[in-house]
Amino acid sequence: xxxxxxxxxxxxQGSSKPMMRKPVFTKVYQLKPGxxxxxxxxxxxxxxxxxxxxxxxPQNLRHTCIAECLIGDETGTIIFTARNDQVDLMxxxxxxxxxxxxxxxxxxxMRLAVDKWGRVEATEPAKFVVKKDNNLSLVxxxxxxxxxx
Numbered sequence: 001x002x003x004x005x006x007x008x009x010x011x012x013q014g015s016s017k018p019m020m021r022k023p024v025f026t027k028v029y030q031l032k033p034g035x036x037x038x039x040x041x042x043x044x045x046x047x048x049x050x051x052x053x054x055x056x057x058p059q060n061l062r063h064t065c066i067a068e069c070l071i072g073d074e075t076g077t078i079i080f081t082a083r084n085d086q087v088d089l090m091x092x093x094x095x096x097x098x099x100x101x102x103x104x105x106x107x108x109x110m111r112l113a114v115d116k117w118g119r120v121e122a123t124e125p126a127k128f129v130v131k132k133d134n135n136l137s138l139v140x141x142x143x144x145x146x147x148x149x
Contacts, residue, residue: 001034017103023099029134033110036102041123042071043130047082047090069097071112073126076134081106081113086120095126108140 012089023039031038051066067082071091082090089096100118104111114120 027075038101039099044094045070074128079137097121115143
């Protein structure tokens with residue numbers, strides 16, 4: 001019955017798109033290994049390019065650029081892996097909104113990344129002070145198999 005009411009409301013509004021829900025913003029300290037779908041606001045503290053490939057001959061192939069950026073909010077910091085166009089947005093001292101991010105594990109530590117389904121946007125400067133002493137990427141995780149008897 002609830003879906004019928006929503007469909008009637010959409011028909012009255014004249015749109016065939018489903019209603020958008022408001023994003024739930026996550027804090028850095030809430031990030032856990034193997035999770036995805038995170039939306040957060042963070043300040044960029046540093047950005048280091050780790051891979052820059054480019055070919056001069058074919059015009060249809062994209063250049064590959066990967067940067068590791070230290071980002072954070074008032075609860076902690078984490079390393080964000082920026083790819084291609086995202087690298088240009090991730091300049092130090094800027095504030096970004098990261099949508100639909102996931103946690104990748106790299107050598108036992110957490111890295112935040114956004115694939116083609118996510119988005120990175122620059123926004124107005126945030127009013128919080130970054131907590132630099134809580135870097136979640138420095139915590140090393142190990143996969144343990146539990147045998148049930």
